[in-house]
Amino acid sequence: MVGVVIAVLVLGFIGWQFIFFARKKKAQKMSNKPFPTEWRDILDDEISFYTRLTAEEKTRFERSMLEFLDDIKITGVSTQVEDIDRVMVAAAAIIPVFRLGVSKYPNLTEVLIYPNAFSRDHQVEGHGRNIAGMVGTGYMNGTMILSKQSLRGGFRSARDGQNTAIHEFVHLIDGWDGAIDGIPDVLIDQPAVTPWMILVQDKTKEIFKKRSDIDPYGATSQTEFLAVVSEYFFENPERMKKKHPELYKALEEAFIKH
Ligand SMILES: [Zn+2]
Numbered sequence: 422m423v424g425v426v427i428a429v430l431v432l433g434f435i436g437w438q439f440i441f442f443a444r445k446k447k448a449q450k451m452s453n454k455p456f457p458t459e460w461r462d463i464l465d466d467e468i469s470f471y472t473r474l475t476a477e478e479k480t481r482f483e484r485s486m487l488e489f490l491d492d493i494k495i496t497g498v499s500t501q502v503e504d505i506d507r508v509m510v511a512a513a514a515i516i517p518v519f520r521l522g523v524s525k526y527p528n529l530t531e532v533l534i535y536p537n538a539f540s541r542d543h544q545v546e547g548h549g550r551n552i553a554g555m556v557g558t559g560y561m562n563g564t565m566i567l568s569k570q571s572l573r574g575g576f577r578s579a580r581d582g583q584n585t586a587i588h589e590f591v592h593l594i595d596g597w598d599g600a601i602d603g604i605p606d607v608l609i610d611q612p613a614v615t616p617w618m619i620l621v622q623d624k625t626k627e628i629f630k631k632r633s634d635i636d637p638y639g640a641t642s643q644t645e646f647l648a649v650v651s652e653y654f655f656e657n658p659e660r661m662k663k664k665h666p667e668l669y670k671a672l673e674e675a676f677i678k679h
Contacts, residue, residue: 452487460486463508469579470516470655478519485524486511493529500536500569509572510534513586516655517594520677521607528596530563537570554585556592556601565589575652582653582660583636591651595644603643608675620671621646634664651676 461483464471471482489511495502510532515524535543539552543566553571557564567586575584598606609617621643627633628640639649653661654672662669 451491452484454487456483456487457504459504460508463505464512467505467509467576468512469576471512482512482515482519485515485519488524489514489526492525494531495534496531497534497569498536500534502534506534506569506572509576510567510586512576513572513584514590516587517591517651517676521679526590526593528563528593529565531565533564533566534572535566535568538568539566554589556589556596565593580657580660582634582656584652584656587655588648588652591648592644595647601644603645603647605647608679610679613671613674617671618643620667624650624665624668634660 464479464483471479474482486508490507493510493514495507495510497506514526518524541552552566552568554565554567557566567589571585575586592601594607595601595603595605603621604614604617624633624635625640625646628635628637635653636649639646650661650668650672654669654676658669661672
């Protein structure tokens with residue numbers, strides 16, 4: 422009898438150890454692993470922001486991507502998530518916060534990848550599908566949806582100033598202070614708020630007068646303005662510096678020198 426009890430205890434202990442180590446293995450952080458060579462090839466080929474970094478900065482960028490991916494689930498909905506999608510989502514997350522030395526998004530848990538544009542009620546088929554990306558609210562809080570087509574297209578036409586994924590991550594950064602209002606505390610200090618608002622008004626007027634190369638969607642609200650000009654800033658800083666020197670300076674102050 423004692424023998425049976427001991428055998429049961431020993432088996433139980435072995436089983437517990439097995440579960441414990443299996444869990445530990447699963448929980449092993451991505452950021453502790455070396456950066457995959459295939460991912461580096463994708464960065465070299467597709468992410469122009471990365472190609473402009475120094476060797477030291479590239480290592481930091483890669484580490485930040487892995488840290489970001491430790492916490493965030495990327496799930497395909499009616500589509501397969503490939504390495505290129507994972508790399509592009511993580512790159513879009515890190516680009517706007519790279520100079521701020523941040524790699525975590527406390528208000529995000531999952532990124533859903535839809536094959537193409539989707540509708541307001543998240544349908545991927547049928548009419549009225551014109552949304553390329555969105556940050557979830559209400560029951561969708563903590564979720565971002567991106568169309569695979571826009572995610573890839575945003576990086577592949579790198580100089581056109583449009584990048585849906587960067588746009589959505591800027592909305593998340595905007596929300597870190599509790600309000601998605603186009604004036605994120607982490608980017609714009611209190612004394613810089615009024616000059617920024619004046620700049621937003623001036624640039625919005627130019628868009629309405631059709632005297633601007635800024636995407637007209639930026640004129641819909643100051644929240645969208647920030648996201649839209651951030652895409653432009655990270656995709657084509659040279660053109661923005663030439664065409665909108667004041668705006669360039671303000672964004673450089675927010676994202677780079679802050
Ligand atoms: Zn937006």
